[in-house]
């Protein structure tokens with residue numbers, strides 16, 4: 001089964017009303033491959049989700065950057081999956097490394113969040129990835145497998161899950177993984193899904209790469225057979241995000 005290329009733009013904690021309008025205008029005016037070829041999802045901070053949804057072209061979708069682990073209620077400062085569904089927000093990013101490291105989100109907590117968000121009808125971009133220390137000690141695969149296992153233990157249907165491999169050492173550093181490094185981990189993750197979930201999920205789940213992706217390095221990465229798209233941080237705030245979307249048509253090796 002062909003996996004549709006997926007490009008996510010994670011705006012993180014950035015933007016003003018004016019900047020958001022400018023980014024959306026750039027996206028709306030861009031000529032990009034059709035929705036049959038590439039799925040584009042932008043993820044503004046919560047407060048900008050309603051205006052972005054109102055202004056954004058209909059072939060692009062919106063994701064939240066997080067949501068609460070269970071049904072909403074007395075959880076000050078949190079936003080629930082139900083609220084996102086109520087606002088017709090189709091996607092949510094969960095388990096981003098910034099939340100794992102700065103807010104101590106554990107593998108189990110992320111697994112619970114993914115399962116709950118899916119149960120409410122959201123689609124999930126689930127993030128995993130190793131630190132530089134873990135890579136240098138040779139434990140990359142063990143780390144990403146443990147992170148994926150915590151999700152797999154709670155999830156029965158993978159149809160609405162995109163797995164984002166984001167090595168922490170590549171995030172916001174300008175130090176992108178080489179295409180070979182990304183392909184190696186993506187292929188290993190696919191094997192892990194094959195052996196621990198099933199062949200169908202391994203073949204159909206999109207595994208996207210994140211970490212210093214830009215307009216200049218995206219094509220080489222997109223050519224790798226197991227790189228099914230990108231989760232873009234810094235460059236998603238710039239016009240070069242369009243070039244990254246266009247890399248969906250790069251021929252696979």
Ligand SMILES: O=C[C@H](O)COP(=O)(O)O
Pocket residue numbers: 010096166170171172173174210211212213231232233234235
């Ligand atoms: O979610 C996106 C990643 O954290 C990548 O961020 P970056 O493209 O700024 O390195």
